[in-house]
Amino acid sequence: MTKIAVIGLGYVGLPLARLFATKYPVVGFDINTSRVNELMCGTDSTLEVSDEVLQSALVKDVNDLNASKGLYCSTNLDDIKDCNFYVITVPTPVDKNNRPDLTPLVKASETVGKVLKKGDIVVYESTVYPGATEEECIPVVERISGLKFNADFFAGYSPERINPGDKEHTVEKIKKVTSGSTPKIGQKVDEIYRSVIVAGTHLAPTIKVAEAAKVIENSQRDINIAFVNELAKIFNRLGINTQDVLDAAATKWNFLKFQPGLVGGHCIGVDPYYLAQKAQEVGYHPEIILAGRRMNDGMGEYVASQVVKCMIRKGVTVKGAKVLILGITFKENCPDVRNTKVVDVISALKEYEANITIYDPWANPVEVAHEYGLETSKLLSGEKYDAIVLAVSHNEFKALDILSLKSSQNSVVYDVKGILVKELVDSKL
Numbered sequence: 001m002t003k004i005a006v007i008g009l010g011y012v013g014l015p016l017a018r019l020f021a022t023k024y025p026v027v028g029f030d031i032n033t034s035r036v037n038e039l040m041c042g043t044d045s046t047l048e049v050s051d052e053v054l055q056s057a058l059v060k061d062v063n064d065l066n067a068s069k070g071l072y073c074s075t076n077l078d079d080i081k082d083c084n085f086y087v088i089t090v091p092t093p094v095d096k097n098n099r100p101d102l103t104p105l106v107k108a109s110e111t112v113g114k115v116l117k118k119g120d121i122v123v124y125e126s127t128v129y130p131g132a133t134e135e136e137c138i139p140v141v142e143r144i145s146g147l148k149f150n151a152d153f154f155a156g157y158s159p160e161r162i163n164p165g166d167k168e169h170t171v172e173k174i175k176k177v178t179s180g181s182t183p184k185i186g187q188k189v190d191e192i193y194r195s196v197i198v199a200g201t202h203l204a205p206t207i208k209v210a211e212a213a214k215v216i217e218n219s220q221r222d223i224n225i226a227f228v229n230e231l232a233k234i235f236n237r238l239g240i241n242t243q244d245v246l247d248a249a250a251t252k253w254n255f256l257k258f259q260p261g262l263v264g265g266h267c268i269g270v271d272p273y274y275l276a277q278k279a280q281e282v283g284y285h286p287e288i289i290l291a292g293r294r295m296n297d298g299m300g301e302y303v304a305s306q307v308v309k310c311m312i313r314k315g316v317t318v319k320g321a322k323v324l325i326l327g328i329t330f331k332e333n334c335p336d337v338r339n340t341k342v343v344d345v346i347s348a349l350k351e352y353e354a355n356i357t358i359y360d361p362w363a364n365p366v367e368v369a370h371e372y373g374l375e376t377s378k379l380l381s382g383e384k385y386d387a388i389v390l391a392v393s394h395n396e397f398k399a400l401d402i403l404s405l406k407s408s409q410n411s412v413v414y415d416v417k418g419i420l421v422k423e424l425v426d427s428k429l
Helices: 013-020 033-040 051-057 062-067 103-115 132-145 183-194 207-238 242-249 271-281 287-297 299-313 342-351 365-372
Strands: 004-007 025-029 070-074 085-088 121-124 154-157 176-178 201-203 322-326 355-359 387-390 412-415
Touching: 004 013, 004 103, 013 025, 013 051, 013 070, 013 085, 025 062, 033 070, 062 070, 085 103, 103 121, 103 132, 121 132, 121 183, 132 154, 132 207, 154 183, 154 207, 176 183, 176 207, 183 201, 207 242, 207 271, 207 287, 207 299, 271 287, 287 299, 299 342, 299 387, 299 412, 322 342, 342 355
Parallel strands: 004 025, 004 085, 025 070, 085 121, 121 154, 176 201, 322 355, 322 387, 387 412
Antiparallel strands: none
């Protein structure tokens, strides 16, 4: 019988664990006690799994899993000892110098190594550079477990494709790439995923191919967005509306209509650095990938500079000005604040000594304070502002009475996402 352990119960791990639990006994393991307690009470603060769906999947005792399907969440290592299919879904961030930080992955590998048995399979879903699974993770598992790779235990790689906040493209509806450390194990890994993924699977020939496929998915999007961000800068100087240009160009069947914006989050703003790091290790300097990253990493400061220019043109004193930032999550209609580039806009505006107020009905103020040291609110205070920056296109903002937030007719409205009525906006990206 296949019994699955999912290591890491965040935006990726929980939806996957819940899906596997529709056909298999699953133990979700996480070192965060409050997160596990929350889930066992039937609530997911990431909003990726509805309370109703989560509660229907849960079993209250880990022993109830031995003879049935279902999900049990735990921080106890003993609860995953009798599993035989381990899936690691921990974050893979970069450090302050944009170098890959494999610490969570190494620690998760150590965790699995402590309970691994002969014949078990370890599958990694975390985004990495090609070769990381076999060169960095497996040696850790071998060292801790005392078992030999591809003799006593086996591995696979199936890159996550979760899109936080997307209720249409959920995990089971996105085709899954799979792979294994041997052809036989590849078939086994593929079979298990295929049993729950409605959209089907694609079995890659090797783990390295699967790793590379994942990292270029987001690098490609990053480069395309960087190109459109550069166009936005050019068209701004030419006095041309970027959105009008994109609408016109999109009438051609093969034009890819990417939008300019702030590129953050746990994937697109991070994964290209993993590929770049590996490329440099083998003696190649990736020019296009890093150029795209430089462009996108600089957009927060660019937005802030454009807001300040608008304020100066309208006679608004920047120093001491009251500026409202609408949204701080990395994308719309989602509470995820990981690697949000809105903080770059805020940081740049603070350098001009503006007084910043952040309103976001989706973001958790405690999490934002912990991650960025910023104070946010889920409610508007009723104050009036000298400048309003719409940074995230939450549905709530589309219905907001922007005029009622302006302190005067000269107050600036800057629309990063291009969702507000044109007549209300002084400038946009």
